[in-house]
Amino acid sequence: MKRRLRDVPWAVVMLLPSVVLIAVWTVYPLVKAVQNGHLRCDVTGTKCIDAGWGRYWDVFISAEFQHALGVSLKLMALTVPAGLVLGVGLAVLADKHLRGIGIFRTIFSSTVATSVAVASLVWFVLLQPQIGVFADLFSGWFPVLKNPGLLNDPGTALLAVAFSSIWANLGFTFIIVTAALQSVPRDLYESAYVDGAGNVRRFTNVTLPMIAPTLLFVTVVLTTRALQTYGEIALLTGGGPNPEKSTTTIPYLIYGRNSIISGDLGTKSAAAVLLFVLSLALALVQFRGLDKRVHYGR
Amino acid sequence: MAQVRLDHISKTFASGDDQVRAVDDVTLDIEHHEFMILLGPSGCGKSTLLRVVAGLEDPTAGDVYIGDRRVNDVVPKERDIAMAFQRYALYPHKTVAANIEFPLKVRGVGRAERAAEALRAAEVLGLEHHMKRKPGQLSGGQRQRVALARAIVRNPAVFLMDEPLSNLDAKLRGDTRAELVDLHRRIDSTFIYVTHDPVEAMTMGSRVAVLNEGRLQQVGTPQEVYDRPATAFVAQFIGTPPMNLLPAGLWGSDTVQVGIRPEHLRLVPGGPLHAVVRQVEHLGHEVLLFADANGTRLVSRIDPNSFVPEVGDPVAFDAEPGRLHRFHPESGERIE
Known part of the structure; x- marks a missing residue:
């Protein structure tokens, strides 16, 4: 016990850097945002009054927030399952001992090292209606690529953003799932093979259960990322096409240059806090709902 | 009747530009219901030879016969074999019952029959009270018995074991040795058992095949191999302290x-x-x-x-x- 007490000052000193960083960059902004969320401001954004907790409800039921919430959830539904299936699929394909497989692994994981800005720019050029490669190649089948362009059509803009987002997150999913696949003991596959299990049965009886904890983790991260999608939208569509605001997600509503609430500190803060609560709730539901089905350890 | 015949088996692995000859021209006849031990130091090719019989490796040269059938081109499932692995290879997310039933499930055996067969195999190994547990809740010895139960559940003609006792402590190893000999007496399968431990070979095998550097050194009963070792290597490998x-x-x-x-x-x-x-x-x-x-x-x-x-x-x-x-x-x- 004495020894423990003697260690306390050093422990405090060691903890201090991370405590300070978390306090300044995480706790303080969060507390401040929660406070600001109470504010109701006039059109100039300079005169604000404290409208209390009720302000959050007002923001939540506002048409703008409800629209952005719908777009965000749609984007999540477009990106998470597709990203998961593609990432696992690629990882399983690349998890073979073939000559030159390292090249494919590098290619598949490369998007992890690509910034959102670069990824968005690449897709922007690819999808460009006049000079874009996609318009040249496929506009015969899909005229929308040429006129008005995938990003300019209210019906397809979110889909195009989802493509770019799935692509940008694929490297992350690929790397994490590849690592999980490599930690599955080979003798489990061999045992199942000797027992007569074919490829499909080995995948469902060995691979999936053994990487389930990883899949849960990736699902939670992909969901959070989908809800936080901002960069792609700012660069590809600016929340448009307008007036439908087809790609105005909650983060774009909060930060976006063209956002209707861009000058309103109070409403922005309230929307940010609501997004935080939404992400937290979804993550909890995922953990609660899937955790029971996931087997950890041996 | 399941005799196993290995006819001039060789297995070469490519390692970079080198060729490693893991098994070198091994010919071995294993009788029906024999308890054959493949014995040798690590890297002698014994596990590779077992995997060739299992169908997990294709021989570079030579033929494998199980019964009267040449099985080189037969997938493991169709070879009427079962295998127990060194690290048990149990499915950690499945219960003991589900683990034992798995080979039957793969073969499309009905639920009721599956449960009955699994219980029978579990009883042979004294596991009937652990059926609802997961492997993580069992001791090393119990896990090993689950792996053995899973292997015997569909009455394989040939039962392959790859160092199944090497993860157990000394006391448990001794007990399980006796159990395996007993198991062999009670079921009609031919046993092929890989080990690097001469004591296991001497105490369990009806015959021992000693391998070194991929080559078969000697085949004989444990006493023959001990009394008249065919090579200086066998002489020194079997017996503690060595000759x-x-x-x-x-x-x-x-x-x-x-x-x-x-x-x-x-x-x-x-x-x-x-x-x-x-x-x-x-x-x-x-x-x-x-x-x-x-x-x-x-x-x-x-x-x-x-x-x-x-x-x-x-x-x-x-x-x-x-x-x-x-x-x-x-x-x-x-x-x-």
Whole structure:
């Protein structure tokens, strides 16, 4: 016990850097945002009054927030399952001992090292209606690529953003799932093979259960990322096409240059806090709902 | 009837630009319901040979027969074999019952029959009270028994085991050895069992096949292999402590290596083999005497109630001529 007490000052000193960083960059902004969320401001954004907790409800039921919430959830539904299936699929394909497989692994994981800005720019050029490669190649089948362009059509803009987002997150999913696949003991596959299990049965009886904890983790991260999608939208569509605001997600509503609430500190803060609560709730539901089905350890 | 015949089996692995010959022209006939041990040091090719029988590896050359059927091109599922792995290879997310049932499930056996068969296999191994548990809740020995139960559940013609006891502690290993011998007596399968432990080979096998560097050294009953080792390698590999191997010229002819088991090397005043005692180990029921004869290390197993010399004492050894083994100094082969 004495020894423990003697260690306390050093422990405090060691903890201090991370405590300070978390306090300044995480706790303080969060507390401040929660406070600001109470504010109701006039059109100039300079005169604000404290409208209390009720302000959050007002923001939540506002048409703008409800629209952005719908777009965000749609984007999540477009990106998470597709990203998961593609990432696992690629990882399983690349998890073979073939000559030159390292090249494919590098290619598949490369998007992890690509910034959102670069990824968005690449897709922007690819999808460009006049000079874009996609318009040249496929506009015969899909005229929308040429006129008005995938990003300019209210019906397809979110889909195009989802493509770019799935692509940008694929490297992350690929790397994490590849690592999980490599930690599955080979003798489990061999045992199942000797027992007569074919490829499909080995995948469902060995691979999936053994990487389930990883899949849960990736699902939670992909969901959070989908809800936080901002960069792609700012660069590809600016929340448009307008007036439908087809790609105005909650983060774009909060930060976006063209956002209707861009000058309103109070409403922005309230929307940010609501997004935080939404992400937290979804993550909890995922953990609660899937955790029971996931087997950890041996 | 499931005899297993390995006909001139070779297996080469490519390692970068090198070719590693893991199994080198092995021919071996295993009788129906035999308990055949593949014994050798790590890297001798014994596991590779077992995997060739299982169908997990394709032989580079040679043929594998199970029963009368050549099975080189037959997938494991169709070979009527089962395999137990060194690290059990249980499915951690499945219960004991589901693990044991798995091979039946894959074959489309109905639920009720599956449960009945799994229970029967579990009873053979004393697992009937653990059926609802997961492998993580079992001890190492119990997990091993689940793996064995999963292997016997569909009555395979041939039962392959790859060092199944090496992850168990010494006490449990001894108990499980006896259980496996008992299991072999009770079921009609042919057993092929890989181990690097000569004690397992001696105590369990009806016959032992000793391998070294991919080549078959000797096949015989444990006693034959112990009494008349075919090569100097077998002589030294089987038996604890290993057989003394005297370089040519130290005793008798200048052109043969002489081997003497520690229990046959007796202290005889005025004997022909002179040495100095280096170490004395009292094991209770016996004493191991380590001595140095002109740079060659000797081990002698002597009675603790007889005269026991001390470290530094000069001693002389002798052995009955019938107890000497002679080997060719280069090839290591036995000379009669």
